[in-house]
Amino acid sequence: MSAPTDWATKDFYAVLGVKKDASADEIKKAYRKLARDHHPDSNPGNTQAEERFKAISEAYGVVGNADKRKQYDEQRSLFGQFKGGFPPGGGGGSYGNAGVDFDLSDILGGIFGGGARGGRRRAPQPRRGDDLETEATITFRQAVEGVTLPLRLTSDEPCTMCHGTGAKPGTVPKVCGNCQGSGMQTGASGGVFAMTEPCSQCRGRGLIVEHPCEVCTGSGRAPSSRTINVKVPAGVKDGQRIKIRGKGAKGDTGAPAGDLFLLVHVEGDERFGRKGDDLTVTVPLPFDDAVLGGEVSAPTIDGPSVKLKVPPGTPNGRTFRARGKGGTRRDGSRGDLLITVEVQVPHEPSPDERAAVEAFRAARTGSA
Numbered sequence: 001m002s003a004p005t006d007w008a009t010k011d012f013y014a015v016l017g018v019k020k021d022a023s024a025d026e027i028k029k030a031y032r033k034l035a036r037d038h039h040p041d042s043n044p045g046n047t048q049a050e051e052r053f054k055a056i057s058e059a060y061g062v063v064g065n066a067d068k069r070k071q072y073d074e075q076r077s078l079f080g081q082f083k084g085g086f087p088p089g090g091g092g093g094s095y096g097n098a099g100v101d102f103d104l105s106d107i108l109g110g111i112f113g114g115g116a117r118g119g120r121r122r123a124p125q126p127r128r129g130d131d132l133e134t135e136a137t138i139t140f141r142q143a144v145e146g147v148t149l150p151l152r153l154t155s156d157e158p159c160t161m162c163h164g165t166g167a168k169p170g171t172v173p174k175v176c177g178n179c180q181g182s183g184m185q186t187g188a189s190g191g192v193f194a195m196t197e198p199c200s201q202c203r204g205r206g207l208i209v210e211h212p213c214e215v216c217t218g219s220g221r222a223p224s225s226r227t228i229n230v231k232v233p234a235g236v237k238d239g240q241r242i243k244i245r246g247k248g249a250k251g252d253t254g255a256p257a258g259d260l261f262l263l264v265h266v267e268g269d270e271r272f273g274r275k276g277d278d279l280t281v282t283v284p285l286p287f288d289d290a291v292l293g294g295e296v297s298a299p300t301i302d303g304p305s306v307k308l309k310v311p312p313g314t315p316n317g318r319t320f321r322a323r324g325k326g327g328t329r330r331d332g333s334r335g336d337l338l339i340t341v342e343v344q345v346p347h348e349p350s351p352d353e354r355a356a357v358e359a360f361r362a363a364r365t366g367s368a
Contacts, residue, residue, distance in 0.1 A: 129255065135264075284344045325337035
């Protein structure tokens, strides 16, 4: 691998065959095609292809990373002001005629993870908190109207003894020398592409703990329990998964918390059903009211019953709509209550009822 000073003089965009202002997707697409064409597995015994593949991987390792690409562009712009690409002396000197002293290794350290002066390394990034998932069962009415639930969560969070460093109090972890603190390493996958994966030495942390904390054994995390209140919105459906941002496990100092995903189970109701934002209910309708017309009373989810007039000749299964008596929508408005009538036929009619029905039949058929 070439030295950082050599990297700074290379045109990684030209290596990948893209323009300097190419998008991240364009760079990735170009890299994949070139890596496929020049991978050693596809060109056995071809040393030229192998060297080309190394150059392609090196270029993508810089301009394929947003942070490194930004710093690389800045340094290319800086070095472009010198005719030879470097100030006199190569590793250090004055910038232009301004008389500003600097060390080239200091500039390159930010891009490539280290420099010759002081052993500087890229500071490891604090870890975001883990996402958590839990479940809750609510009643039908709570699902319709919305509810605030207390949820008890257990998760791994920054250790209170070492404050998330993983190191024994009085000691500090050191930057991983394998990944230079980035937490990632690039290696051949055995296939077409070179894959970037968590560092095998620090397991993605970017740090090596030489003296582990006795509480968290060096992980920087320890089990923690807490209770939070979560608002379940009105209209939630059975089996719906709700995302609550920032309510997951706490992150390391300076890093955001993860998110909480709540899987909601809704209990059924003996009287009501749901159809979108509308509620449904079935009520009995006496046979004579179905024929002659009448009035039905239907329950509501959160108030007094509603009464509806039923016109003569109403068939079994007809549905009526009571506006604004359904479930609460997200905007605060209400859906409707859909009332379906079920015509009731007496199983054991009294003598008077039987005589009345027989008279009805005679009138309908025209028989005496």
